[in-house]
Amino acid sequence: MTSPLQQKLKIAGPVVVTANRLGDGVVVYRTADNGWSTQIGAAAIATTVPAATELLHAAIADDISAVGAYIAPVEVDAGRIQPGNMRERIRLQGPTFDLPAIFGI
Amino acid sequence: MPLVKNGKIIDDPYLRVLDDAPVPDDTAVIVPAERLLADAGDFALRAGRTGVLWPNARNVSDLVPHLERLSLVALIFPTFRDGRAYSQARILRERYNFRGELRATGDILRDQFLFLHRAGFNAFEVAKATDASAFVDVIRRFSVFYQPAADGQSIALRRRLDHTGSRSATNSMA
Amino acid sequence: MYLYDDFDRTLVDERIDEFRDQVARRLSGELTEEQFKPLRLMNGVYLQLHAYMLRIAIPYGTLSSEQMRMLAHIARRYDRNYGHFTTRQNLQFNWIKLEDLPDVMADLGRAGLHGMQTSGNCVRNITTDQWAGVAPDEIEDPRIWAEILRQHSTLHPEFSFLPRKFKIAITAASHDRAAVRVHDIGLRLHRNGAGETGFEVMVGGGLGRTPFIGKTIKAFLPKRDLLSYVEAILRVYNQYGRRDNIYKARIKILVHDLGAEAFAKEVDAEWQVIKDGALALDPAHAADITARFRYPEYERLDDNPEELRKARSSNRRFATWLDNSIANHKVSGYAIVTLSLKPEGGPPGDATAEQMESIAALAGRYSFGEIRVGHEQNLVLPHVAQRDLPTLWEKLETIGVATPNVGLVSDIIACPGLDYCSLANTRSIPIAQELTRRFRNLDVAHDLGRLHINISGCINACGHHHVGHIGILGVEKNGEEFFQITLGGRADEQAELGALLGPAVPYAEVADVIEDVVAAYVELRERPNELFIETVNRVGVEPFKERVYATR
Incomplete structure (x- = not known):
């Protein structure tokens, strides 16, 4: 498997680096x-x-x-x-439907 | 790189000899498979012990004619995910009754020591010194084994029957 | 139920200790993620989009009430109050924290649960018929053999780093409910001419990028030879399976490349050397495992008791549920009850902690404390006295698991898809939810009859789309979600792969297209009881294609 470092980067517009926090997996x-932030607004933007x-x-x-940057x-x-x-919207906002707890009693 | 053999960290007595380097007569050496197969007669006459580094894509049955004169077989893990050498090890131990040193080389993880040990390896080239010193603890972590392998451990199925047998024996004496 | 003894419990405890140590080494930085990943995977811990995901093994889909209660406890204490039952009879928690996992494992271990063999390139949890042990059409309980194989494969020193994952399924019934033909090894217990029971061994089935139906390489394998023969298959695969390309690493590719006959020859050569060795099964061993499967002490009851007749004639909704969700039990006076985890608008296979608790209690009261998980992502109470069915139904209704849609169009199999899964290309749960709304009318669903819709959010095919009567596969095109539709797949004893209907359709049109396909079936069927799959077999895909694409 190629590590992210070996992949040839191609970007078409602004990008950020994202990962999951080691201890709890949070985006x-x-x-x-x-550092790392759970707020996308705090992310460093790269354009080149x-x-x-x-x-x-x-x-x-x-x-x-953090894991899997x-x-x-x-x-x-x-x-x-x-x-x-x-994919990134779902990572930030969660599943696109209500979580099943509402189907409980 | 530390070498663990039979649970202890030891100095490696073997010299790795590459494809065309001269082989000292009275030193223990590990030679590549091709070289062993090409010059099998010469190696048989040496005073020192001979070991072979055997690729994981090659059938170990090709080693059978030479096994008696080999004191070591080193099997290779190109990455820890490539498990072919586990099968090679068991076949060497269980089918061909190889009793010499079976050495694991390449990318092996501490958390694989027990699998390797159970497959019949008794020597391990370990990358990290802390892992090497943890060896004995790591392979003792489990006391229950479900399947027979090359380590001769009694398996749960058998121990259950023995257990039931001894319990009923106790009952019958009471 | 299989009862764990000290050996089984000790092994689980030792595994928990080992995992606690591994997590500590990772959190301290002693292990890098690259080194830790295979270790966590071997305990069922994945990293998904939002969080870690824990997959818990439910061997051969059998759970006790106590185990179900433990799952509810984990859902409440460490997750978001629900869990997801998968197509491999396992359970997944979607929001688990790595730092909690050693405690989660310790709690699970107290109920004999764990995540071993649920991930990594090893022999995965062995699956079987969710009606094993109670189905009238089986010749013996296949779980005995699943358990023997479970033990043999658990932490196997030689086969924990195979070229790729390895799935085994067993059936012992005339109707295959375990999809054995789409597994790496499929085993079918049957009788030979001499009246002995043994296994038909199929190999090289599987879905994913390159789907294959398994090929029979041994028509009859005596029971004593099961372990040695499986070991021979695994050994051949471990040595010769491809490791250079992850998409070509499953055994199906090896079997296909060598040809089934040549593969069988390799296996046989290996097997001849080991068959009379340590793996030859001593009848005492099999008897010991068999003895630790405990069966209920059934009462002597008559079929169709008065309580049931009365309730059936006085309550149409109850009667509908009865006709849909109840199957015949091999003991008279008892029934097999399927609990639908496919309510209208619900994510397929999800159950809340409250539902799990209630189901555990109902199983304790009405099903001798036993629950099953089926690969269709529904639950089963396997031993319910028929006289209790009216009361049980009312209680199942209150917790939302009595939708009478089992085996019908809204009983949809779906993988978690892009809403959870880091491999997915598209969502699949919202497609399933929308379809359950479109087909909410149960009279219509019953009129349509048996119809399986399977949805996968990527080519890995966790939603088994190839073998759905209607298969839906999500693909990404220029950043948009598109879906390929296949028709005519099936996973049973007549296993077939579906044929492509036509060009992929965008997300917003999938439900419309499926409605059109179903409408086409209603027009095309020869008689009211010709099943969807029969119609597709008879007329092929073309008439459906014309109908669906004519207006698009």
């Missing part, structure tokens, strides 16, 4: 100060391949904080960061 985004690569490398090196597309509209595809 997190790499921030500009080399070198910047994205650098962000990703630093994130992967931080293997003890990769580059995900985002849309930036008037400074507001939104997930760039369905």
Whole structure:
């Protein structure tokens, strides 16, 4: 299997680096100060391949904080960061239907 | 890289000899499979012990004519996910009764020691010193085994019957 | 029920200790994710989109009330109050935390539950007929053999790093409810000419990217040889299965490339050497395992008692449920009751902690404390006295598991899809939910008769779309969700792969297309009781295609 570092990066627009927090699996985004945040709004944005690569490398090196870091597309509209595809929307907002607890008694 | 043999960390007495390097006569050596097969007669006459590094894609039955003169077979794990050498090890131990050193080389994880041990390996080239020193604890972690393998452990099915047998024996004496 | 003894319990406890140590080493940074991943996977722990996911093994789909209560406890204490029953008779929790997992495992272990053999390239949880031991059409209880295989394969030193995962299913009935022909190894217990029971061994079946129906490589295998023969298959596969390409690593590709006959020869050569060795099954061993399966002490009861007759004639909804969700039991006066986990608008296979608790209690009261999980993602109470059915029905109604749609169009199999799964290309649960709304009218559903819709959110086919009467497969096209529809698949003893209906359709149109397919069937069927699958077999896909695509 190719590691994310060996994959040739191609980006078409702004991207962020996202992963899941080690201890609880919660979705997190790499921030500009080399940390992680659960808020996509706090994510560091990269718009070039070198910047994205650098962000990703630093994130992967931080293997003890978050797991499975990769580059995900985002849309930036008037400074507001939104997930760039369905998968990332679901990761941020949860399943697209009500969770089954409402079917209980 | 630490070598664990029979549960202890030891210095490796074997010298790895590459494809065309000269083989010292009185030193224990590990040679590549091709070389052993090509010069089997020469190796038989050596004073030192001979071991072979056997690829995991090659049938171990090809080793049978040489086994008696080999003191070591090293089997390879190119990655820890590639489990072919587990089968090779069991076949060498259980079918061909190889009693020499069976060495695991390559990418092996501490959490695989028990599987390797049960498959018949008794020597392990371990990457991390902490893993090597944990060896004995790791392979003692389990006391129940469900299936027969090369380690001769009594399996749960058999122990249950023995257990039931001894219990009914006790009952009959009462 | 199979009763764990000290050996089984000790092994689970030792595994829990080992896992606690592994998690601690990961959290401290001693293990990298790359090193830890195979270890967590071997305990059923995946990382999905939102969180870790824990898959718990339910060997041969049998659960005790106590185990079901434990699952409810885990759902409440460590997850979001529900769990998901899968097509492999397992249960998944979707929101579990790694740091809680050692405690979760310890709690599960107290009820004899664990996540071993539910992931990784090993022999997975052995599945079988959810009616095993109670079905009138079976020749013996296949769970005995599933248990013997479970023990043999658990933490197997030689076969924990196979080229790819390995799934075994067993059936002992004339009607195959375990889909054995789409497994790496399928086993069918049957009698030979001499009246002995043994196994037909099928190999190389499977779904996924390259679906195959399994090929029979041994028509009759004596029971004593089951373990040695399976070991021979695994050994051949371990040595010769492809490891260079994950999509070509399953045994089906090896069997296909070598040809079933040549593969069988390899297996036979290996088997001849080991068949009389340590794996030859001592009848005492089989008897010991058999003895630890406990069966209920059934009362002597008559079929169709007065309480049942009365309730049936006075309550139409009850009668509908009875006709749909109840199957004949091999003991007179008893019934097999299927609990539908497919309510209108519900995610297929999900159950809340409250439902699990209630089902555990109802099983304790009405089914000798035993519950089954079927690969269609429904639950079963396997030993219900027929006289109790009216009372039981009322209680099942109140917890929402008495929808009389078992085997009908709204009894949909679906994988978790993109709403949870990191491998998925598209969602599948919302498609299933929409279809259950479209087909909410039970009179219509009953008129349509047996009709299986299976949905997978990617080519890995966890939703078994290839073998659905209607199969729906999600594919991504330029970032949009599209769905391929297949017709005519089936997973039973006449297993077939579905044929493609036509071009993939977008997410928003899937339910319309399925409605059109069903409407076409109603027009095309020869007689009211010609089943959907029979109509497709008779007329092929073309007439459906014309109808569906004519207006698109």
